[in-house]
Amino acid sequence: xxxxxxxxxxxxxxxxxxxxxxxxxxxxxxxxxxAENLIAEFIDCIHSEIESASLRFAKECEVNTIYFGGGTxxxxxxxxxxxxxxxxxxxxxxxxxxxxTLEANPESVTTDxxxxxxxxxxNRISIxxxxxxxxxxxxxxxxxxxxxxxxxxxxxxxxxxxNISIDLMFAIPEQSIDTAISNIEKAATLEVKHISLxxxxxxxxxxxxxxxxxxxVTLPDGDRYADFYLNICDKLRSLGYQKYEISNFAKPGxxxxxxxxxWNYGTYFGFGPSGHSAIIDCNQNRLRVxxxxxxxxxxxxxxxxxSEESTVETKEILNDKQIxxxxxxxxxxxxxxxxxxxxMMDKTGSFREYLEILAGIGHVIITPDERIIxxxxxxxxxDELILNLSNLIITQS
Amino acid sequence: xxxxxxRNFSIIAHIDHGKSTLADRFLELTHSITGKMKYCKQxxxxxxxxxxxxxxIKAHAVRMEYQAADGHNYxxxxxxxxxxxxxxxxxxxxxxxxxxALLVVDASQGIEAQTxxxxxxxxxxxxxxxxxxNKIDLPAANVPAVTQSICDLIGVDESEVIPISAKxxxxxxxxxxxxxxxxxxxxxxxxxxxxxxxxxxxFDTYRGAVPYVRVVDGEIKKGDWIEFFSNDKTYExxxxxxxxxxxxxxxxxxxGEVGYIIANVRNVADTKVGDTITVASNPADTPLPGFKDxxxxxxxxxxxxxxxxxxxxxxxxxxxxxxxxSLIYTPETSAALGFGFRxxxxxxxxxxxxxxxxxxxxxxxxxxxxPNVEYRITYDNDETKTIDNPINMPPPARGITIEEPFVxxxxxxxxxxxxxxxxxxxxxxxxxxxxxxxxxxxxxxxYDFPLSEIIFDYYDKLKSLTRGYASLDYDYxxxxxxxxxxxxxLINGDPVDALCSIVHRDKAQRHGKMLxxxxxxxxxxxxxxxxxxxxIGNKVISREVVKPIRKNxxxxxxxxxxxxxxxxxxxxxxxxxxxxxVGRVDIPQEAFLAVLKIDR
Ligand SMILES: Nc1nc2c(ncn2[C@@H]2O[C@H](COP(=O)(O)OP(=O)(O)O)[C@@H](O)[C@H]2O)c(=O)[nH]1
Ligand code: SF4
Numbered sequence: 002x003x004x005x006x007x008x009x010x011x012x013x014x015x016x017x018x019x020x021x022x023x024x025x026x027x028x029x030x031x032x033x034x035x036a037e038n039l040i041a042e043f044i045d046c047i048h049s050e051i052e053s054a055s056l057r058f059a060k061e062c063e064v065n066t067i068y069f070g071g072g073t074x075x076x077x078x079x080x081x082x083x084x085x086x087x088x089x090x091x092x093x094x095x096x097x098x099x100x101x102t103l104e105a106n107p108e109s110v111t112t113d114x115x116x117x118x119x120x121x122x123x124n125r126i127s128i129x130x131x132x133x134x135x136x137x138x139x140x141x142x143x144x145x146x147x148x149x150x151x152x153x154x155x156x157x158x159x160x161x162x163x164n165i166s167i168d169l170m171f172a173i174p175e176q177s178i179d180t181a182i183s184n185i186e187k188a189a190t191l192e193v194k195h196i197s198l199x200x201x202x203x204x205x206x207x208x209x210x211x212x213x214x215x216x217x218v219t220l221p222d223g224d225r226y227a228d229f230y231l232n233i234c235d236k237l238r239s240l241g242y243q244k245y246e247i248s249n250f251a252k253p254g255x256x257x258x259x260x261x262x263x264w265n266y267g268t269y270f271g272f273g274p275s276g277h278s279a280i281i282d283c284n285q286n287r288l289r290v291x292x293x294x295x296x297x298x299x300x301x302x303x304x305x306x307x308s309e310e311s312t313v314e315t316k317e318i319l320n321d322k323q324i325x326x327x328x329x330x331x332x333x334x335x336x337x338x339x340x341x342x343x344x345m346m347d348k349t350g351s352f353r354e355y356l357e358i359l360a361g362i363g364h365v366i367i368t369p370d371e372r373i374i375x376x377x378x379x380x381x382x383x384d385e386l387i388l389n390l391s392n393l394i395i396t397q398s
Numbered sequence: 399x400x401x402x403x404x405r406n407f408s409i410i411a412h413i414d415h416g417k418s419t420l421a422d423r424f425l426e427l428t429h430s431i432t433g434k435m436k437y438c439k440q441x442x443x444x445x446x447x448x449x450x451x452x453x454x455i456k457a458h459a460v461r462m463e464y465q466a467a468d469g470h471n472y473x474x475x476x477x478x479x480x481x482x483x484x485x486x487x488x489x490x491x492x493x494x495x496x497x498x499a500l501l502v503v504d505a506s507q508g509i510e511a512q513t514x515x516x517x518x519x520x521x522x523x524x525x526x527x528x529x530x531x532n533k534i535d536l537p538a539a540n541v542p543a544v545t546q547s548i549c550d551l552i553g554v555d556e557s558e559v560i561p562i563s564a565k566x567x568x569x570x571x572x573x574x575x576x577x578x579x580x581x582x583x584x585x586x587x588x589x590x591x592x593x594x595x596x597x598x599x600x601f602d603t604y605r606g607a608v609p610y611v612r613v614v615d616g617e618i619k620k621g622d623w624i625e626f627f628s629n630d631k632t633y634e635x636x637x638x639x640x641x642x643x644x645x646x647x648x649x650x651x652x653x654g655e656v657g658y659i660i661a662n663v664r665n666v667a668d669t670k671v672g673d674t675i676t677v678a679s680n681p682a683d684t685p686l687p688g689f690k691d692x693x694x695x696x697x698x699x700x701x702x703x704x705x706x707x708x709x710x711x712x713x714x715x716x717x718x719x720x721x722x723x724s725l726i727y728t729p730e731t732s733a734a735l736g737f738g739f740r741x742x743x744x745x746x747x748x749x750x751x752x753x754x755x756x757x758x759x760x761x762x763x764x765x766x767x768x769p770n771v772e773y774r775i776t777y778d779n780d781e782t783k784t785i786d787n788p789i790n791m792p793p794p795a796r797g798i799t800i801e802e803p804f805v806x807x808x809x810x811x812x813x814x815x816x817x818x819x820x821x822x823x824x825x826x827x828x829x830x831x832x833x834x835x836x837x838x839x840x841x842x843x844x845y846d847f848p849l850s851e852i853i854f855d856y857y858d859k860l861k862s863l864t865r866g867y868a869s870l871d872y873d874y875x876x877x878x879x880x881x882x883x884x885x886x887x888l889i890n891g892d893p894v895d896a897l898c899s900i901v902h903r904d905k906a907q908r909h910g911k912m913l914x915x916x917x918x919x920x921x922x923x924x925x926x927x928x929x930x931x932x933x934i935g936n937k938v939i940s941r942e943v944v945k946p947i948r949k950n951x952x953x954x955x956x957x958x959x960x961x962x963x964x965x966x967x968x969x970x971x972x973x974x975x976x977x978x979x980v981g982r983v984d985i986p987q988e989a990f991l992a993v994l995k996i997d998r
Pocket of ligand 1: 411412413414415416417418419420532533534535536562563564565566
């Protein structure tokens with residue numbers, strides 16, 4: 002093996018399109034209202050950012066996944082999206098099997114545009130359906146209604162997208178478990194291949210967060226949340242969707258390669274404001290993890306690109322302890338779980354004892370090949386489990 | 399110095415009745431302060447904490463020169479008294495150092511409990527009392543009524559009560575004249591072997607423990623060797639002097655004078671308040687009367703919130719001890735809280751002050767366990783032992799007698815609240831004695847209490863039930879037998895040492911129940927069910943369950959922003975580190991104080 006091929010690694014590319022038609026009630030992603038002049042400037046800047054990144058990194062990477070996220074990428078004219086994709090394609094090594102995803106919202110999906118995008122190479126689409134129930138959509142302050150949601154999935158199918166994912170939400174106030182289940186059934190009937198299922202969460206600083214704080218809105222309590230989740234997991238499994246991460250379910254072979262790369266310590270580059278990057282190297286079994294991310298403000302981002310300054314807000318190189326913490330977090334959320342040897346050297350002692358107790362109350366399964374896997378019940382308390390386990394692994398070392 | 403021209407006096411007053419303001423006026427009138435010093439308020443309380451809390455916890459003294467109307471130049475020594483019940487022994491020593499005392503009463507408030515007990519102390523030591531009514535400028539002043547109650551109390555004529563306004567300066571000079579006129583000059587023999595009584599001591603980083611003394615006989619100067627009666631230690635005198643807001647060196651101190659002695663004494667424990675100092679080369683035969691080695695009455699565990707900080711906490715306590723001879727501490731280990739200290743305090747206020755100073759000094763949080771008194775246990779075979787930590791109390795058994803300290807308490811209040819006072823006093827196992835009327839609108843109720851019943855929140859309760867009018871004071875009585883039991887708290891079956899307490903058998907049931915339900919509120923839901931029980935010996939008396947957590951998960955993955963999730967986890971880990979773990983159960987710090995917040 003020569004040294005060149007050793008440092009040649011697969012990577013993902015994420016492009017953040019920071020525009021939305023209007024702000025959803027619960028959202029804390031970075032996005033601004035769309036404005037034509039800003040969009041033009043943004044597209045310009047994204048091209049420069051991709052180009053200059055390619056000069057530094059393209060030589061050593063093969064790009065396996067490309068993901069256009071947001072925001073609402075489908076807000077941009079299809080031509081612009083294609084242009085951006087083309088500049089990635091021309092600046093980086095891409096293969097035929099590269100997964101190229103577009104995040105789209107139901108209200109901004111048209112047959113003409115999707116056709117164009119499909120032809121240009123987009124082969125996966127992730128539609129922000131959230132619910133097929135108008136009452137839920139209203140509560141979430143989504144722009145689309147349930148007909149538009151159904152329609153969007155059909156348009157995608159008709160324009161040649163075989164790999165369709167939708168986002169669904171559960172534990173919305175006043176949503177019944179039946180509604181959540183029927184959302185899944187509709188998705189299955191539509192034959193979508195991948196479903197991301199998110200419990201509604203109140204984030205500080207969002208309008209929803211404020212309403213919850215002020216007592217105007219009450220989110221379902223923990224017990225109810227768990228009921229939702231457990232029922233949903235059962236239903237999805239019965240319909241042939243495999244859980245591969247706490248919030249992600251797919252028909253076999255349709256897992257999202259882009260996200261798996263995040264979670265499995267792959268290298269990735271995030272372009273656009275608030276884009277996150279990670280460069281991971283492995284040298285003689287030692288990981289070197291460098292993370293950096295762009296400023297979370299479109300105007301500043303544009304200004305930096307124009308004046309040829311760095312758009313990076315912060316950069317960090319992880320120490321061993323941080324790497325172990327992240328691995329625990331990322332892997333335990335996945336259905337493949339984590340190998341006990343990954344997080345501890347000594348397989349006996351209090352860590353082992355604790356695992357047995359967790360297995361005893363049905364939160365985890367310890368597989369014969371010594372991996373820890375969360376059960377559905379365990380998944381609902383994943384953060385608590387991770388916290389407790391992390392205390393043990395860190396205090397042990 | 400001519401003894402006949404010396405007057406030593408102190409001021410007896412309730413908090414906020416104007417002691418410091420009056421002292422400031424004296425300092426101005428006698429030109430003891432000049433320039434900008436004049437403007438710093440409350441000259442006598444020179445420690446931050448005291449100023450903040452408006453209490454004087456350490457006695458200090460100040461020397462003033464006063465030219466009286468009779469044309470003579472007098473030397474006035476004002477000796478300050480600590481203002482709280484915990485320090486009554488120190489108060490008595492400060493009073494003994496004087497021949498006279500001003501009784502200062504707020505014209506709008508009347509006499510309070512603490513004033514009364516300090517007044518009794520002064521009378522017991524034959525001090526000349528000069529009654530003063532302060533704040534006569536206030537619209538709410540009721541000079542005739544307060545005058546009357548003072549006259550009734552100490553049997554003086556109305557004309558002897560001086561109405562003043564310390565704030566405006568009205569009649570303040572009259573008070574000085576009266577001091578000169580009726581307070582007797584100090585007795586004592588200038589030629590006798592040297593004897594001086596310590597009424598306070600402070601620690602100076604460079605010069606060691608510095609006793610403040612009242613010289614009774616003989617004289618002392620630099621180069622003499624002094625000897626302490628209580629421990630026979632000798633030290634060479636480096637400097638003597640008097641106090642005028644700061645130390646002023648002088649050639650010698652003679653009988654009747656008040657001042658300090660610097661002799662490089664290492665340890666404040668060697669300069670005990672009340673002890674007698676003599677001169678080694680010509681020692682006095684007998685010490686001055688009244689020395690008591692005071693013992694702590696209230697005990698509590700002090701632990702670092704973060705177990706890693708034990709060493710810093712120890713350093714902070716060591717440092718505090720330098721200035722506080724009455725603080726006692728020994729290292730102790732708790733299964734729940736790790737390494738810490740068992741500390742002994744003179745009383746509750748003393749405990750609070752220490753805790754507050756400590757958390758300032760140590761700059762990070764500490765966990766204080768619930769305070770308790772010292773119990774005495776006698777076995778059948780007459781073997782006795784004392785217990786200052788509830789965990790050491792043996793389980794209920796025949797042939798064991800348990801005793802606890804009792805105090806005699808005076809509660810002063812307007813008569814309207816007698817009912818309320820009697821009610822809570824009964825709940826606290828108070829034994830009622832008598833009620834006396836001080837005036838038509840003030841009564842004093844005399845009670846005996848187990849000290850343990852009033853160290854918690856009795857005073858706060860009393861205040862709120864009497865709309866702030868009642869005041870409380872107590873004196874130590876001695877040990878009496880009580881039917882006490884140890885109440886254990888078990889978490890998932892494991893007893894938690896730091897939550898153990900000693901309660902009266904009649905109250906155990908209720909107390910155990912309330913404690914369990916309080917803990918259920920404070921202990922967060924965890925992955926496992928948490929069972930909280932209270933028990934006496936093997937008998938469980940109450941049980942509560944914290945149900946396991948059902949949901950704690952981040953639904954959304956923030957794309958490539960892995961850092962955000964890791965940071966969140968790091969923060970949560972930090973929070974968890976601040977909890978204490980018993981078995982596998984995380985217990986927040988507040989839980990250890992829950993016992994305090996229980997309505998007894
Ligand atoms: N109106 C009035 N207020 C006074 C008088 N003497 C003291 N005060 C005020 O009463 C409060 C308490 O006085 P202070 O001397 O600090 O009381 P201490 O706690 O006894 O030392 C302060 O706000 C003083 O300004 C007075 O003669 N008249
Ligand atoms: S469309 Fe998506 S990114 Fe835009 S506001 Fe709604 S949730 Fe946020």
